[in-house]
Amino acid sequence: MANFGSDNAAGIHPKIIESIAAASTGTAPAYGTDRLTESVENQLADIFECEVTVLLVGTGTAANCIGLATLCSSVGGIFAHSEAHIVNDESTAPELFTGGARQFTVGGSDAKPSLLELGEAIDMVGARGVHSVQPSVIAISNLTELGARLSAIEVTAYAELAKSRGMKLFMDGARFANAVASGDESPAELTWRAGVDALSFGATKNGAMAAEALIFFNPAEATIAEFHRKRGGHLWSKHRFLAAQFEAYLENDLWLELATASNDSMARLRQGVASSKNASILAGGDGNELFIGMEQDIAKELEQRGHTFYAWPSLPKGYRLVTSFNTTDEEIDEFVDDLT
Numbered sequence: 001m002a003n004f005g006s007d008n009a010a011g012i013h014p015k016i017i018e019s020i021a022a023a024s025t026g027t028a029p030a031y032g033t034d035r036l037t038e039s040v041e042n043q044l045a046d047i048f049e050c051e052v053t054v055l056l057v058g059t060g061t062a063a064n065c066i067g068l069a070t071l072c073s074s075v076g077g078i079f080a081h082s083e084a085h086i087v088n089d090e091s092t093a094p095e096l097f098t099g100g101a102r103q104f105t106v107g108g109s110d111a112k113p114s115l116l117e118l119g120e121a122i123d124m125v126g127a128r129g130v131h132s133v134q135p136s137v138i139a140i141s142n143l144t145e146l147g148a149r150l151s152a153i154e155v156t157a158y159a160e161l162a163k164s165r166g167m168k169l170f171m172d173g174a175r176f177a178n179a180v181a182s183g184d185e186s187p188a189e190l191t192w193r194a195g196v197d198a199l200s201f202g203a204t205k206n207g208a209m210a211a212e213a214l215i216f217f218n219p220a221e222a223t224i225a226e227f228h229r230k231r232g233g234h235l236w237s238k239h240r241f242l243a244a245q246f247e248a249y250l251e252n253d254l255w256l257e258l259a260t261a262s263n264d265s266m267a268r269l270r271q272g273v274a275s276s277k278n279a280s281i282l283a284g285g286d287g288n289e290l291f292i293g294m295e296q297d298i299a300k301e302l303e304q305r306g307h308t309f310y311a312w313p314s315l316p317k318g319y320r321l322v323t324s325f326n327t328t329d330e331e332i333d334e335f336v337d338d339l340t
């Protein structure tokens, strides 16, 4: 039976488990001062082709919120799509970490924030001088929350808007690997070359146990970040085990291999769903997330047969299907057979 509930439901890739086990022999300095952490920082600098400041943490929420707190003060405003994870799925962590910065949401197809709405919202919010919230950050996600990939041109347009208003651009990259693997633009082209100031680069959903890298492309802007990490309780003492996960994840481009596997599974699933008269494709499918519309009784029947997936209430009769690096063709074919 298929589990398309979440890529968080997938296991840990064996190479990452081996790397954790290998790091467990002997002793190492704590709190990120170890050799493995330094090695991961160098790997990320190579992959992104620039000098970076890297903070490893164990959850995407921590990576996002430490990043936002670094770029946005307590009197600031963060502008994002209404579907954004930081808006809907991180409780009040963004408010906690930033000390009370306010989030503002806009619409836009495929969960890409509309540039027009962003510009209007930013100008309206900032219009009352000292009485206003200070517009500080535009936050985007790649993949977006509706499974679309942002191109470098699209990212550049957000960066230009942010720059024109004296703001920063933050990217939630919980599925950045899937975005890179589904196009032909490099990690650098999709981030700092397009104007991204900071990225949360996910690994957990794509084969790690619990590891996300918060990456700043302008190290001078990042000095306060490690204090936010410590203050928020996210500085791991046995930090080398976060680094061990990333070392294996990045070595020989395992991250791209795994993302390509989950994207390929999605392409197969998407084709199967497209050929079914019982469902329609509503959004996504660029990476490893697909949003489909179907009647409730069909969804129930699929669930009764043992398939797992979740409703997506913001879309009409919407359901989300997510593949992961270890999704099998058999799972997909069984689901498609049961759907049709």
Ligand SMILES: Cc1ncc(COP(=O)(O)O)c(C=O)c1O
Pocket: 058, 059, 060, 061, 062, 064, 085, 141, 144, 145, 172, 174, 175, 204
């Ligand atoms: C877009 C996005 N950002 C960030 C996260 C990371 O969240 P968590 O704190 O659960 O690791 C997720 C996980 O579902 C996500 O989908």
